[in-house]
Amino acid sequence: GLRQGEKLYEELITEGEDVVPTDHNKIMVLKSTNGYNGYADQAAYRKWLFSKIDDLAYYAKNHDACGIKEKLAEIVPEYKMQDSDCVL
Incomplete structure (x- = not known):
């Protein structure tokens, strides 16, 4: 049987x-259909992403599991945080 947290099926294409x-x-390669995550150019997207990574580093340094997971949800839209998921 499946262990807690294991998936029977995982969606590869979103x-x-x-x-x-x-x-x-x-072998397949996936390409985003909305450019740079909705940003007009790569530079704007990189600025946004690096800001989010800085936020993740701050939450990690402060051992803030909920902050980390909330920030991940902002970066990865498919990530769904469970209610009791604030423990690393």
């Missing part, structure tokens, strides 16, 4: 991604 073919039929 909304907002397209499959790009490769030379190997069992």
